[in-house]
Amino acid sequence: MTRRAWWWFVLAVGVYLAMVVAAGVFEAPIASDPHTLRWGGDRSGGGPYIYTDKGGDLVGFESELAHYIADQLNLSARFVQGPWDKLPDRLTRGDIDIVLNGYEWTPERESKWASTIPYYIYRLQLLARKDDESIRTWDDLHSSSRRKIGVLAGSAAQRYVKKTFGDDVEILAYTEGVTSAMRLVEQGQLDATVQDYPAAVFYAPKFPALHAVGEPVAPGRHPYYVIYVRREDGDLVRRIDDALRKALRDGTLERLYRRYRIWTDDQPKLAVLSEHWPPADDGPPEEEEDESGGQSFLLILARAAVTTVLLACLSMPLAMLLGLLVAIGRLYGPRWLNWLLTIYVEFLRGTPLLLQLFVIFFLLPAIDVRIPAFWAGVMGLAINYSAYEAENYRAGFLAIPRGQMEAALALGMTTSTALMRVIVPQAVRIVIPPVTNDFIALFKDTSVCSVIAVTELTGRYSELYNNHPNAILQLGLLTALLYLLMSYPLSLVARRLEKRFPKVVA
């Protein structure tokens, strides 16, 4: 190594170490500490649970409840943000001490984590557009036209709708908050949404086109929000239970809920429940094989894998075609086009796929462009990958000797004929290896589509896992196996193609 190269190397290592230190400072998990109650929630889930007000402060009835409990326990409350459906996992990992965010009590969860006494009894509210005459009662969902119902992924609402209406409705589960589904109903992409009552009350003023349909219903026998704690922290459970009982007795809880206008006639039962907790296992388990309806995990996951295959196989050819056109435009088009397409490529490569999907799915309806979730996913993937394919093709074109184009032109071909007959066929062969790699990468990127409620493999996996937390190993292995089954044949095909077209350029 030359002296100069050596200094560059040392500098690079130094910068890397500096970044490690920075990560240690900025990305440090909040450490467990005997004077702190780390409570986990998802503020993007929205009001009235946990949300930030205009000043950027954390508010919401659960935020206030967390501070009340911490005060009673002589601890200081520290909020830890996490995606709602992953909060129990963070609890298991030890990143947080309690999960306090509208988590319903289920026997499945009870078997893995310890629950406190309930702090709220919820009901589910059906919301639809005011101008939609066809949905005036819950029973209107039993219709032959298969209404599209949006729900929060992994929520009690999802289980309730599935159990009650089954195949009469099409259920679309969104991981991103409550408002996505409400917005989609307002925009007409969904027919209705089922939300927990507090959320329905809170967001009513923000979605004036929607109204509550029918009475709020209690799903199942145990419609309770509880706080989850690690099983080994039994002492913490007892102290929180005491704090909650006190709040029930002295009216603190009622005042809090009245302030947020979520106090209902159900709530007085909380006091009774607090004396008999957890509920005795009476009667048959009500949510037996809820999601799967008796099907095996493998069948459910395989069905989702079909969606993954369709997403990938429909979007990749579009991406390749679009990429080819972009590359041709950049190399052989006029200067202004080259300029425009360079921006296209850099913009798409420089922004996350997730964001692009959001724009296509949630923002395009604002200009009256409505695309079903699946096709929005295909479009998003195709557009995103077209930028990478354009770069592959550009490199492929540049690898073809100039003499090829000259020979074609000298024969009297037009530039477009020369491209179609001479240049593109050679470029396609050159780019087979990188394009196949991208195809495999795209296969895995299809998982991003779960944010717009396309139930592909990863989305289905986390849904199943949420409802069957004990089956994590089985589910994880099955899912990984399915991905491998899909991508490995691709690698084999790629290898064969490379052999079939040995380097054609002399």
Place this chain on the structure above:
Amino acid sequence: MIDVRSLVKDHGSLRVLDGVCLSVKRGEVAAVIGPSGGGKSTLLRCINGLESFQQGEVSVDTLRLKPGDGHAALQLRQLRRRVGMVFQQFNLFPHMTVMENVLAGPRFVLGRSRAEAELEARRLLDRVGLGDKLDARPEQLSGGQQQRVAIARALAVRPEAILFDEPTSALDPRMAGEVLSVIADLAKSGQTMIVVTHAMHFARQVAHTVHVMEAGRIAESGPPQQVFESPREEATRRFVAETRN
């Protein structure tokens, strides 16, 4: 038929062509010789519009190329259909068979059907001695064979003239001989051509006119006899003497 008048081409600050004048009559075989870097290849590339020039004019029959970048696309195509080109590096299309290479012009330029053009293509490949290689890929052929396919490919659109850009420089002597004899055969049949070459014996025996190019100018033109035996210009004398050794 081909008329080049006072052609000037600059490459940045370098003047590659410095007022070149050249005319070639129908049926004439013109050889362009001279030291490397004299502008011979550039001249050919300007004639069929692969490169632009700054001053002067190129005309082929009634078609004219003017200075500047923006040759009208249609004009260029018409000119190239009349004037074919054979390159030093052959530039065969590697993804096509020998037959498909020869058919490329008739099919994609003249718009003929494959069946229609195949008979003619076979005849051309027979003529260059490759009638048994129709389905071979370029990579399976020797350099000399590739260049002969390239000649057949150029002939397949029935050009009125062919420009040969150092057709044998990338070949060893034996293979060069094969290719030169094909070109000589074409010359005998009355094909108009301009051949940029370093093969002096070829220029001497086949060409009707020899042009000596040096430093972007034509130093001397004349019948081979005169240019080789009694050159009038110092540049020619020097070049002829060098190539003897």
